[in-house]
Amino acid sequence: MCGIIGVISKKDIPDFNAEYFEPLNRALDYMEYRGPDNKGLWSDEGICLGHRRLSIIDLSDDGNQPFHYKDDRYIIVFNGEIYNYQELRDDLAKLGHHFSTESDTEVILAAFIQYGEDFCNKFRGMFALVIFDRQEKRVVFTRDRLGKKPLFIFEDENVIIFSSEIKFFHAFNIPLEINPDSVLNFLSLQYIPGPATIYKNIRQLKPAELLIYDRHNNKTSASSYWNMFDYVGKSQAMPEIAEIDALLEESVKYRLVANVDIGLLLSGGIDSSLLATYMHQLAGNKVKAFNVGFSDKSLDESDYAKQVASSMGLDLITLNVEDISPDNFIESIYHGDQPLGDSAIIPTYLIAKSIKEHVKVVLSGEGADELFHGYDHYNYEKYYYGLGKISFDSAASLLQIISASGINKLEKVKNKLKSIKSFKKDTGVSRWTSILSPELTKGFIGTNQRLSDSYEHQFHSFLQDFQKSAGKLESSLMLDLLTWLPDDLLVKTDRMMMACSVEARTPFLDHKLVERVLASSGDFKQSLFQSKNYLRQLLKQRLPASVADMISKRPKQGFETPKVKWLNANLSDISSLLFSEENLRANPYLNNNRVSELWNDFKKQKAGINNRLIWNIFCFLEWYRQHENKFGLKG
The missing domain is CATH 3.60.20.10 (Aminohydrolase, N-terminal nucleophile (Ntn) domain)
Incomplete structure (x- = not known):
């Protein structure tokens, strides 16, 4: 690389x-x-x-x-x-x-x-x-x-x-x-x-x-x-678990080809634990497994990783990473290259800085959630289509009743339905991952900026192409493979790892595996395609029952970063500088009054504040500061 x-x-x-x-x-x-x-x-x-x-x-x-x-x-x-x-x-x-x-x-x-x-x-x-x-x-x-x-x-x-x-x-x-259209899209999507x-x-x-x-x-x-669309819905039969197993084993085997040591960042989640089993099978004790110890316990997953490693007899190297600081936030934005509001870039960057002392190559689990529907927003989309025959207001009322009955996970769905009405086009599953609809985001764009288009038309066009061979729900579930995955997740992985001279390889994104999953789009409603059940079943075959059960049932964590805490503590000085009236006035791409009002509401901890939007604007303000300085490349 x-x-x-x-x-x-x-x-x-x-x-x-x-x-x-x-x-x-x-x-x-x-x-x-x-x-x-x-x-x-x-x-x-x-x-x-x-x-x-x-x-x-x-x-x-x-x-x-x-x-x-x-x-x-x-x-x-x-x-x-x-x-x-x-x-x-x-x-x-x-x-x-x-x-x-x-x-x-x-x-x-x-x-x-x-x-x-x-x-x-x-x-x-x-x-x-x-x-x-x-x-x-x-x-x-x-x-x-x-x-x-x-x-x-x-x-x-x-x-x-x-x-x-x-x-x-x-x-x-x-x-x-x-x-300015890209600024609008960024503020709406975070990429x-x-x-x-x-x-x-x-x-x-x-x-x-x-x-x-x-x-x-x-x-x-x-x-x-x-062309991804060429493979959609081509198979009349779901893949057997053994077929997915064989494809993954082959993919990992190819990604072990190198003349340097290859490591695995073992979080103890489903994806990395499964990759560990293949690496151990194919490379034995040569596997270098790494676990990250964060002082911030909201990011730490070390207990799970230790149990997975112990079950296979793997030596687990614990990486100690730096605390979040203004310096590594600034460096993360620099290496993000374009504006990128994914707050996980900071811990990813800190991991890369630490892992470079040990290996040049790591295997990474990107793609598993998109292929095997591991994210919550895929479930939200299924709920959305299940409620599609009633009005938004009625759906919101129904979800209020369900939430009151104790199913709190649907509270997020209920709140999101209120903003979905402002979308002008069907944008598929991205309706859940977006921060605001483009229409609502326009209010935060500088009043002198001329806007011509948003991502709504592009995403809608992707959906129409998928729908030539798949249903509306299935098409929506595949959209991330063309949007969120290449323009957010893979950007984060490439830029943060390469910033530290580390190559990340993604076995779940071998095109043979992707093609096989797309061919079975007509079966996406089946149980094995729900919440990564294919991968859960493979874990049960490849790990001791008690460990596989523990990993399969643990809540999905990922990097659920404490953005609010960072802004108020670790990054409070730089956030105050970037959101200052003087700095906002120097940025013509944002509506300074709206952003200033939003920031003041955030500082007052006003109820209902959009913390993701605050973070996104924070990232754009720092990126714009570096852009104005030509990223240090002045001749």
Whole structure:
């Protein structure tokens, strides 16, 4: 896993080195945390490619990039891992290809030559890459199927600039104007749905997108080599537990391919405990299991992790992480890159800082909740559809009665129904994870900002595509795979881990497993697809009964961060500074009066205050402060 950045000129630029090579070189220095093992640069023909390497596979200098192939005809910069590269290498060797390294990078280029634009369909992995064919004068950009690895692109009449992180565009003399629609979406969701970004003239490459720029005719073409919608509802039979077991075992086996030690962050939840059983089966005592000890007991899960580790005879290394502080909040926002209001970025960052002292690679459980419906909001959506034949007001009254009977978990549903009425489009399951509807969020946007669109239309369009092969409820339950997962959860994991030179691998997001689950969308109402019951059943088969029962029945924790406590204690000084009248007046993208009123109500502990909105604005204010300082990249 690495960091990549580059410039492709579209026409002759006399001062190319001064305008682009030197700023790119400076950006690479700032990007060192994404790849401290090597810095590589190549420049010729009005193209400059830069790479930062975190050595995982083929630790020799032969794997350094930019990587040249076939007498320098092909040059690549690549961020990620191809887990099945050894099998592909054998297949390609039989077809006449010769290899001089042990790296997966060389295999990518051989696959590109052999299979053309279909080459990515041969890969099992996570990647963002750029290939320059010097003979054909073509530049190819692409990402993995589910958007695990980032790639941002700026394009005007002179150049195309790409980067693993959006902040590094500040190294160049290009306009970077904030998009008010993205601010609106961020305040509503806590993340910015791709392919849009916080800047008007920069976009993300979509997951599974293949973008080709032809320098001969100065034209760009885009296509997708994989489409999630193609797999929805294709199976008439639910997968057996043994089939899910086999797919997960295969996925973990691929993700143990490395020339460095691989660890597992063992929280003692269903996902990490299940991954521990596969890792132990496949790697035995080589497994390095880590548990995080937080002084804040609301974040601590160590007791569960110790019991899981003990049941398998695993050595469990306890990581001691720092307390939440203004410094690590500021660093988390910096490494978050775009505005990201997921408060779990801070503990994730602190974990990464600690784990880097032990391993370069960890397995992570992202994707399990989205595939096997582990979040509460999936249950809320099922309740929502169950109550769909009565009015919102009647539904709220009914839920009031149910709540009064002791089912307090539905209280959140009851309160949320009141705000759902303000959505103009069906946004599926995101109605529950959103902070406010776009319509209500508009009141917090600066009065001089012109808004043109919100995420409602995009999410509604995704739902319509799913509904070509699935019902409304099933479509809604799949929406997170295109939105929340790639643009919040995977961003958090990639940015916070790579900030500390640690690679995170996600076995639950192997595309073979994803395809199999999507194919069974017609069975999402069945018991095994409720609250991760597939995974609970697997735990019972793979752990002692008492331990499996304890893990299966424990409440889902995740990082339920104490945001209110942080704002009033650990982060009180910086929150007072960012919400000060002077600082709010300097930010044209927020309605200063509304935000100031909200902050004052929060300080007074007024009932009904939206704490998530407060936190989200807090994060945006710090991000904007760093944006104004060009993230330290001033020339």
